[in-house]
Amino acid sequence: MTNKLKLPKTGGELYTYSPRNAITFPIPENKSFEKRIAFSAAHVVADPFAGTDPLNNSKVDWESTLQYRHYLWSQGLGVAEAMDTAQRGMGLSWEQAKELISKSVTEAKSVGGRIACGAGTDHLHAGPGIQLDDVLNAYSEQCEFVESQGGQIILMASRALAACAQTPEDYEKVYGMILDKVSQPVILHWLGDMFDPALKGYWGYEDIDKAMEVCLRVIKENKDKVDGIKISLLDDQREIQMRRLLPEDVKMYTGDDFNYPDLILGDEQGYSHALLGVFDAIAPAASAALLALDNNDIKSYQTALERTVPLSRHIFQTPTYAYKTGVVFMAYLNGHQPHFRMVGGAESWRSIIHLSDLFVLADEAGLLGDPELATERMRLVLKQAGIE
Template identity: 50%
Template sequence: MKLVLPNSDGATAPYNLKHTESNAAPEANFSFNRVAYAAAHVVTDPSCNYEPWSGAPAIDWDRTLAFRSYLYGLGFKVAEAMDTAQRGMGVGWQTAAELIRRSIAHARTVPGADLACGAGTDHLDDRRRHGLSDVINAYREQFEVVESAGGRVIMMASRALCAAARSPEDYLNVYDAVISESRNKVVLHWLGEAFDASLARYWGSSDIHAAMATVLEVIRLHPGKIEGIKISLLNAEYERELRAQLPEGVRMYTGDDFNYGDLIAGDSTGISHALLGIFDPIAPVAARALADLARNDIDAYHRTMAPTVALSRELFRAPTQYYKAGVVFLAWLNGHQDHFSMAGGMESARSVLHYAEVFRKADACGVLIRPELAVQRMAAFLSVHAGIGQ
């Protein structure tokens, strides 16, 4: 199979697929020795009448939940209503709350399914400055939605808190007030400014080591209430350093979409579990790699997982917050949905050249699970968006 793809020099050239065998029905019920959360995207319904920039897109609930069933079937847990689901970038809190309720109810119908859900403060108006009490109450409101539905919380980083806080103590006070009232263990979420510039100086300092000291204090103040922490700083050394200081029983969840392969494998300083947006598009390949790791076949793990890193680095390249576009693009190429349309029109956030490179790198690591369909859809995309015929 082949098609014509654009190159960075403005020319086009034939491209021959490296993986031409269908992998549409991979093995199921993989067994892992790492906790692996896949942060999942949402499928919009472009046939409905809605305002794309309103924060309240029409959701195709059947396709959205079917994709979660697909992830569960491969052995993943789901991280629901996170930034991969376009929280704060096309999906507002009211839609996210419905997603959370539906996903928790859906998980009860799937044997072995497990999920945790993002709770933050994104229903507060970013155009206004809010007090710390407003932030606390906003967290409480979203925690209540998750916990009253029977779910566990991932405590998302807060833009409002970052704007309101004047010291590390402000973070300690807010997190203490909210976590003390939580019904279940909480996963903390440290999202770096590469993903959201509004979160610069989170934990009250631009010095990473000072910020680490603050988050470690939050964890130590709440023994038994913290399941783990996801760190998304795209810096492996920072993650290893924080990982080594975590109290016993508190997991490090890598959110490093550049270095996850080595961090999950671990080293003399320990191992990382995973809570990753990249697991959404690479799910079947990552599942096989994690199964190899569980069998202690480290070489097989690296042979399978390492090629996906080049794809991930392309998807998450700066501006990193637009990585969701490539995630949904691959979901469309792989037949998980019938269109490439996103909340907020985010499909327009990346260039045709980017999508062409995503296609190449997805093929290289075996992520195109239905190659013939992927070629057909890529050809149609190039015809419409770049005038490139085949």
């Protein structure tokens, strides 16, 4: 079968494209890195044979989902489990997330893989009548579960807290009480409203400078219980600004899927570790870059990551929350799962034009591990759109 494809442009015009040869990326022998901590927020795979309503009752394909976590660990990456990449609050329920966390922590222990798990309030409906005590109890329930399973907590932003908090002090109160209860330092997560519109005005302010002041107060007042913070604002200068204001032992984990190469590399005043959704899609290149950084080979680090940036910016284009579709499509193209079906039917969140452009950008980044397989699978998706 020819590797040539007919791909569509906006407006319906077709053009011929032939993928290049894949790049062979080195894999770290020690399955970890010395200079940076690197987590990949991992996606979940839906079970296409469950026979349930995908909008309201999607089932998880556990075999494929857990296999992908083993793949990430094999690349030296840690797994950030049950985060927004796994569609928390966008198709994946808390009951499903509990099972996911339990299974993944068990798998991590079996191979010595690093894992941290999202704890939030997504089982609490963020409607009228919600009180701060309800948010506190919901956070407590999820944090206690993650710790009971042996996972590190990633304290996720709360839609319910954003809905009921009246002042910045309400945020400080809730976070202070939760951090007082946890037994091990957590990773905080400040998720911008471009990822989740319900989080607009988080920390009590829409003004980012004022919001950052509140977040920093929470960290400084509870620094013994804070391992670090992941900020996902897609603003590299804000991240650098905050990174320089953190207490000495508190880490910055970049969640910036636009500017990660420079943020991880850092400057004379510091650097960011990584907790990125895009690492799910670009794992081999991310691993090769971090290995090069360990070896002080800055040129190879920059080459490996910078060629992935156009792909990442494409995957995370507006509406940003739909990035999950591109991440899962990459796993499908590369043979990590046998189908392109997502929790909540989210495979429909991106157009055939978007997916076709993603295919080209992935190929240009050397991230189609088996171009022949990827071409065959892309051809199947194109046929569904009426392109022969």
